[in-house]
Amino acid sequence: MTAKKVVTRFAPSPTGNLHIGGARTALFAWAFARQNGGQLILRLEDTDLARSSPESTKSVIRDLLWLGLEWDQGPAPTTDPGVDPYARDIQIGDKGPYFQSQRHEDGIYDVLIQKLLDSGQAYEDEDAVRFRMDKDIAFDDVVYGRIEIKADDLEDFIIRKGEKGGRLPTFHFAVTVDDALMEVTHVIRGQEHLTNTPKHAALCDAMGFDRPQWVHLPSIMNADGSKMSKRDKAKAARKAANDADLQPADDNMAAFNAKDNDDTDIANAIAEALGLSLPEIEVADFKRSGYLQHVLLNYIALLGWNPGDGTERFDLDFLIKHFGYDRIGKSNSQFDRTKLAKFNAEALAEMPADKFHELLLAHCKAYHLDFLDKIGEANFQTFAGMYQARSQTLNTPTEMGRFFVCDDDAIEYNAKAVKKNLTKSDGEGLNVLKQFRDELNGCDDWTGDTLHALIESFTEKHQLKNMGSIAQPLRVALTGNAVSPEIGPTLELLGKQTVLNRIDRCLKTITTDSD
């Protein structure tokens, strides 16, 4: 007997954006299929009419494609807005359709339910259909081992909803049937399904299907130990909205504020209005925050799995080569954004400068148009260059470099920085700044190199301690703070007029008496 060809599947319900935990499940299913020359199926479990939406389907497809996890069967792998992923003729694979709502239309489930009814293994309960669970049941999970459940702890459960549920099959029934009919060999999913699995095993047995291999993955948790969920975003947004006394824009938002729903779109809208960042939970959040897809995949692969030889930084080829269920842990893990950020920072620092430039430009085009407008594409390379080594994410330059785009008189001076670099020792810094202002004013070749040389020669001429004696007062005048990238490129990018304006304003605003 030859081993069956490996078939894995990722089967999200289209009720929102792709969650980070779902991304890890998809990643492992993808890697295992690729490792074994098998296939990955993308199937949409949309049997809950009320919660499923085409928008969610599209966003799941978008996010999976962004991550680079392509499937062999399922909806057409495209984000083209002109393409309807539900269209049957463009779905790929010969086991379709790949939407459970469509499979229901085709009568796939009803035939099998009728058989169970006829054989007495299921019975009608009001207008629903219930499956009998009257025997002890055991199954083997690849990660958790053998699980045995006594009949007394099992209850008959609904396999087909009644009228109010549209007579659709329930999740338990549909997954079992679809996995069997699509010849899925390995069911990889979150650990929350472990206690559902006896139901699926019993259903397989009752319908004469071979049981698949079940692979349950431990959960991904927040730093406080709670489960990472989109409710975290809602909670954070709600709190911010309350603190800021934000008036609800519409009924939806009012319901959101009253905790009647946890809509992440509303959460995002509030965050945008208030200019705050919510905890990243969904793949799209990480994208927006400026994480690279391969870094994100690398990091989440490490949550619950490791190659065993200490390697932590790896790419997808490595994962395909080394992935194995025997090295998946059983305990839940907390998501550590700091470690992710470090991984991301390293990846950004390592890449060629033009690659970083290209990515940052694309990121700003998508999320930070104000920077693009103010800095201009011509100067963008300089901007990218000065932040590459200091960036944790593609958002770092726009966070740290806020001063590049703000108005000259919007600079707020940090008191500590002012004292240390300007007013201390009878305004030593202010004096240097005043003198150097004239040097700058006389400079005709406004480039980073020339300006750097100007600072150096000025330092020597006036026998100052080091470049910092000028650079630091300049930083405070230009940014309000004692921190900026190298001073030469900073001056260049700000431009002569802005630099002089800000120095003048600083000299006018800050005096030794104000201290």
Next chain:
RNA sequence: GGCCCCUUCGUCUAGUCUGGUCUAGGACACUAGGUUUUCAUCCUAGUAACACGGGUUCAAAUCCCGUAGGGGUCACCA
């Protein structure tokens, strides 16, 4: 609450199956020092864990039992 699962540094983990090589290793974080015009980077050093209690054994992080803690699940949600 019933049932199921889990428990090594703050966090992710190696080691557990096949007890001795573990005075428990790595990474991120943290602390100290160094390099640097600031910040970041980088370099060096350091702090820090086998949940608890019993048992088995010459020997236990590793095997057994119990306790505690955490998670999941008990829907016509998935």
